[in-house]
Amino acid sequence: MSKQEKTEVLSAPEQPRDRERYEAQRIEQKWFDRWQEQPEMYRAEPATSARKKYYVLEMLPYPSGALHMGHVRNYSIGDALARFMWMKGYNVLHPMGWDAFGLPAENAALKNNTPPREWTLNNVENMKRQMKRLGFSYDWNTEVTTCLPDYYRWNQWFFLKFYERGLAYRRKSKVNWCPECATVLANEQVVNGCCWRHEETQVEQRDLEQWFFRITDYAEELLRDIEKLEGWPEKVRTMQRNWIGRSEGAQVEFRVADSEEKITVFTTRIDTIFGATSLQLAPEHPAVSRLIGNDPELLTKLDAIVDEQRRAREAGTIGETEKHGFFTGAYAINPFNQEKLPIWVANYILMEYGTGAIMSVPAHDERDYEFAKKYDIEIRIVILPRRHEESRPEEATLPYTAMDSLLINSSEFSGLGNQEAIQKMTRHAEEKGFGKGTVTYRLRDWGISRQRYWGTPIPMLYCEKCGIVPVPEKDLPVLLPDNIEITQQGGSPLARVPEFVNAKCPKCGGKARRETDTMDTFVDSSWYFYRYTNAKLATAAIDSKAVSYWFPIDQYIGGVEHAILHLIYSRFWTKVMRDLGLIKNSEPVERLFTQGMVIKNGAKMSKSKGNVVSPDDMVGRYGADSTRVYALFAAPPDRDLDWQENGVEGVSRFLAKVHRLVTRYAALQNAKSAAGDGRPSGRVSSSVARDLERKLHQTLRRVSTDFEGRWHFNTSIAAIMELVNAISAADSQIVSGEVSPQQVRLMLRDLVLMLAPFAPYISSELWENLGERSQLLRESWPKFDPELAREEEIEIPIQINGKNRSRIIVPAGLPEADVQARALADEKIHALLEGKSVVKVIVVPDKLVNIVAR
């Protein structure tokens, strides 16, 4: 049976013209149906495979209801890469899952009276349908849904392991509380001091008992290992460094005069301690109340500062408020010189950083300077620039903070360079027992308790006799009850389910109360990518063997908004898993890529702006291929992308052109081979044929190097468009047979192969039209031949004094001297140089000639 006959069996009685028409919906539906019948198609080989592995991962979405364009862009990048790596012969793991716990499900439940579970799983179904329709090559056998017990039970298991190691602990802490929602809010859900859902409602700070993970134990390693993350964007590495915020310094203990009280300050500049002229405490510092006693005036002032700080913190304006404070009436003794320093309370001191107390050195710290100026506190200069004879700091140059300076007025330390002084003075403090060198981090322990329903129950019990008791491993999972009424009442919803709350103590058998808080959803996403490697494993959280084959993740792709939280938690979790002996790697992700946002009319897509473009709409109108190709073509993937619908239309026209060409020439060839005509000569003969061959190999080169290097898929696609334009321009030579049918065929094959990572539907269709029956995904990526890609003749400009004056055509690689001779011999140039003297001729081989003349 000839190929032509086959085609006709498949697509019934069509006219040739019709067959060339690109019907995206029909083609996509056809392949969609076929792919549905092959669920194993995107399945990776098992971890025992000898093939080189490649793990490409896109950040799993929250099942909010429907995909948005940001998702489509993210997954189009990942899918192009996954398909490319498959074609390069790698064993590719390309999974997808759902970050399915979280507050929106509860809000939706309130609004529509749908249980969170049902709402979430419906959304999952819909979004999975969208992903499949878009043709993303996910292996759905490894799907992970975090709200299902077979996943979250391992969150609970990890929690127990953390608890055993002292990495999970409970303490009282401040939380954001929305009185309207009657729940705790995450920091991200507080917008300008108000609840994100109730924009009029001020968020309150409440003290609650909370569970924490001791991420600060890993602060040092998390910081150090950032150096190893060479495949991460520098921006993300910097953000993580700042977030951890390591600073080296010393703690110094000050006695309070006429009291038992001692106040420890943290400073990075112990070298300036002789310049300290007061102590400043955070308003919430525990010593404050003891120092001011019940002086009503001071108490009022204190309350005002506490209040002000809280509001500034909520509004995000902390740092902008004018500095002020009050004198407590008490004095502290500087342990270095026994001087009495007044103790103040100041609004610019934060309880959560360092020790919540500082020594104030107005001469050498901007903030202290501002404060001292306001309250007329003494300003004492104790360091000077090294060449201080010439530049003794005047009042106007204060505060003077340079690290390269000399100490003065500092007793026996005077004359030391300040680096040396820091060391000596720290040692002095240690020897005398009133201080020590120490390191402080900005990073706080990770508070994971949420007073919400839709999350992983924390597997802990409170026994009247035994206190805090972990749920035994064998009793996991602690199931989230289904039959719960979501209301706006206060407290954890689970606390209102007696069957859940009331339990037996596993230690003494007595009455116990279950923990009713659930875990932060960032717990779910901290380790999900390990689960993908053996998602159905029932006996353990992860399959260590599979993990050691697949990890680290070769390429992780997602939005930059996760640069800190998700990615730092994931790194932390990995290190803990390593210390638990579960895995060998210390970092989860080898290379990270952060794609730009999708915007429309210059603004981020949002419902309130009314500029949302729905993927379903795009797919319905132009097809998945056009939507995907446009998402990659409109901008380089790391930059923001401005969505323009007629751009999608342009891409669709391009695909239609490809479809027309390939289908037409495939039919032509079939006709020729049926007629025994057009047997290839094997050699490319005509110049048009040679030009096409060169263009093909240049295109292959550009697309291949873009995949391996810069990921500028916009230029890859532009290159393919150029190739298609070139083929189309050679139409008459192709039809006439001047370009051999064999060459045309090979060229079309390569064209389709190059398009395959970007536009899987049309590529599969055209592959079939070319008479191929193999699975496109497993075809090997075409190699380019540098010899064939080489230009033979190059047109180069000739400049006189940097201005283009003529052009000549020279053979590629012509020696400089010959190029120069030809340039000078050029008629136009010759005429223009009349009466001038040539000073110098610069020849850039294969690029240009510049004649410097006077």
Place this chain on the structure above:
RNA sequence: GCGAAAGUGGCGGAAUUGGCAGACGCACCAGACUUAGGAUCUGGCGGGUAAAACCGUGAGGGUUCGAGUCCCUCCUUUCGCACCA
């Protein structure tokens, strides 16, 4: 305030190392084919000119035979951090 990235036609963007600025696409204009066109094909398309010259990559300086690209000063936009002691 600190840090990072970016600024190129009417628009999205190209120019990987200092070497023809504006690839590719959109929009627009003219034409061809057509009963029809939101299909397809051909040509044009930074400003300027009859054509040239000339001008042109946020602004101003500099280095160089040559600068979108390197250096200095400044402006604008976006993002991140922000009383971190």
